Amino acid sequence: MSERFSASYLIETSQSLEKAVQTMAGEQSTGTFVKIPGETGELMEKYAAKIEELEELETVDQPALPHAKKGTPIRRARVKLSWPVENIGPNLPNLMATVAGNLFELAPFSGLKLLDIRLPDSFESVYPGPGFGIGGTYKKIGISDRPIIGTIIKPSVGLDAALTAKQVSTLIDAGLDFIKDDELMGDPTYNRFTERVDACMKVINNYADKHGKKPMYAFNLSGTMDEMKKRHDYLLEKGGTCIMINLIWVGLSGIQEMAGHTQLPIHGHRNGWGIFQRHPLLGIEYPAMAKMWRLAGVDHLHCNGIRNKFCETDDSVFASIKDCLTPIWSDQDRAMPVLSSGQWAGQAFDTYKGIQSTTLMYLAGGGIMGHPGGIAAGVESLRYAWQAAMEGLDEQAARERYKVVDEAFEFFG
Known part of the structure; x- marks a missing residue:
C-alpha cells in the first residue's frame, strides 16, 4: 500500500x-x-x-x-x-x-x-532536520545544563556599526551567552551588514581570546539567495557562529537552500506569525508550520514567552515550546525554543513549572537592560531566577536568596 x-x-x-x-x-x-x-x-x-x-x-x-x-x-x-x-x-x-x-x-x-x-x-x-539543533547550539556556546541567556540589540534601527559593537561589548562583558540582531536590522546604509560583522566580531573574538568562551551573535542575513550566501560566507570568514533568517518572508525553499549551504546554526525568527495564528478559526497552528521549518533545517525557533507583550496566551506559548522539544522522528530533529517578548526574571518560575525543561533560549531586552542594578545585574537576575526555579524554590524564596532577583521584582513586578 x-x-x-x-x-x-x-x-x-x-x-x-x-x-x-x-x-x-x-x-x-x-x-x-x-x-x-x-x-x-x-x-x-x-x-x-x-x-x-x-x-x-x-x-x-x-x-x-x-x-x-x-x-x-x-x-x-x-x-x-x-x-x-x-x-x-x-x-x-x-x-x-x-x-x-x-x-x-x-x-x-x-x-x-x-x-x-x-x-x-x-x-x-x-529531511533529517536541523544541522546543529539543540546539542550543536549548546556546544558552540559552551554550556549544557541551563537556559541560554540572551538579548536583542536595541534600538532595533538607527545604530551604526560602531555603536552596535559598543553595545555588544557591554552585553558580553555582563555575561550574556547570546545576542541577536533585531529582525528589522538588515543591511541599511548607515549599518552595512559587512561593517556590522567586522565591528562586532572584532569585539567577540577579542573576548573569546581573553576568556576562552565565545558568546553567540545571530546576524540577520535575510535577503535574496545570493545575498544570504555571500553574507553567510563573510560572517563565517570573520569567525561568526550563527545566522538569523526571517522565516516567513524568506520562505521554505530559501530556508532549505540556506540549510544546505550554511556551516552555522540558523536562528529562525517567525515575525509575521500573527497573520497565520491570531484568529482562532483561520490560519495555521504552530505545530504544523514549526514542523516544516524544522525539516527545512532551522535550529532555533521563536515561541514568544509567557505574559508576553503580544496577544498569544500562556497555554499557546507552552504548547509551542513543547512542540519544538518533541521529536518528529529523533532528538536530532528537535529545535531550540526561543522565548522572548517582554520577559524578565519573574516569568522564569511559571515557565519552568509549565514546561519542566531548561532547554531553551531566554531572551530579554528591557528585562536585562532596564534592571535597576544595571545590565550585569539584569543578566544575573535571569540566571539566578532560573537556577532557583530548577531547585524548586518559589518566587519569595528566590527573592530572599538573591538580591538581584528581588530588585527585579521590585522594579518590573
Whole structure:
C-alpha cells in the first residue's frame, strides 16, 4: 500500500459536514466543482485525498468570518485528511500547497485552521532536520545544563556599526551567552551588514581570546539567495557562529537552500506569525508550520514567552515550546525554543513549572537592560531566577536568596 501523509483541521461551515469535507478533499487532490472526463474510479482510488476522521463539535449562532455563506446551523468539526506521498514527492512547498493552499478560499467555510501535519517515516531520510539543533547550539556556546541567556540589540534601527559593537561589548562583558540582531536590522546604509560583522566580531573574538568562551551573535542575513550566501560566507570568514533568517518572508525553499549551504546554526525568527495564528478559526497552528521549518533545517525557533507583550496566551506559548522539544522522528530533529517578548526574571518560575525543561533560549531586552542594578545585574537576575526555579524554590524564596532577583521584582513586578 502507498505511503500517506495527513493533516488535521478545525473547520466551521453552514453546509452539511460531509459535503464540506468532501469539497476539501476534492479541491486538494483529484476533484473540481463538477465531475470531468478522466476522473476515473481507478485514478480516484490511487490519488484522491481521503477523509480519515470527522468529529463534529459545537454549533454556533454566528460565523467566525465575515462574508460567509448564509445558513444554519453553523457547525464546527475536527477533520483529518490524508494523501498518497506520490502526489507531492519529498517536496515541502508542494506539501504545504496540498495541506493548505486553496482550502482557505473555499466558499463553504466560515472558518478553517490547519492544526498539524503527520508525515511518513520515508521523509526522515530526505529531511533529517536541523544541522546543529539543540546539542550543536549548546556546544558552540559552551554550556549544557541551563537556559541560554540572551538579548536583542536595541534600538532595533538607527545604530551604526560602531555603536552596535559598543553595545555588544557591554552585553558580553555582563555575561550574556547570546545576542541577536533585531529582525528589522538588515543591511541599511548607515549599518552595512559587512561593517556590522567586522565591528562586532572584532569585539567577540577579542573576548573569546581573553576568556576562552565565545558568546553567540545571530546576524540577520535575510535577503535574496545570493545575498544570504555571500553574507553567510563573510560572517563565517570573520569567525561568526550563527545566522538569523526571517522565516516567513524568506520562505521554505530559501530556508532549505540556506540549510544546505550554511556551516552555522540558523536562528529562525517567525515575525509575521500573527497573520497565520491570531484568529482562532483561520490560519495555521504552530505545530504544523514549526514542523516544516524544522525539516527545512532551522535550529532555533521563536515561541514568544509567557505574559508576553503580544496577544498569544500562556497555554499557546507552552504548547509551542513543547512542540519544538518533541521529536518528529529523533532528538536530532528537535529545535531550540526561543522565548522572548517582554520577559524578565519573574516569568522564569511559571515557565519552568509549565514546561519542566531548561532547554531553551531566554531572551530579554528591557528585562536585562532596564534592571535597576544595571545590565550585569539584569543578566544575573535571569540566571539566578532560573537556577532557583530548577531547585524548586518559589518566587519569595528566590527573592530572599538573591538580591538581584528581588530588585527585579521590585522594579518590573
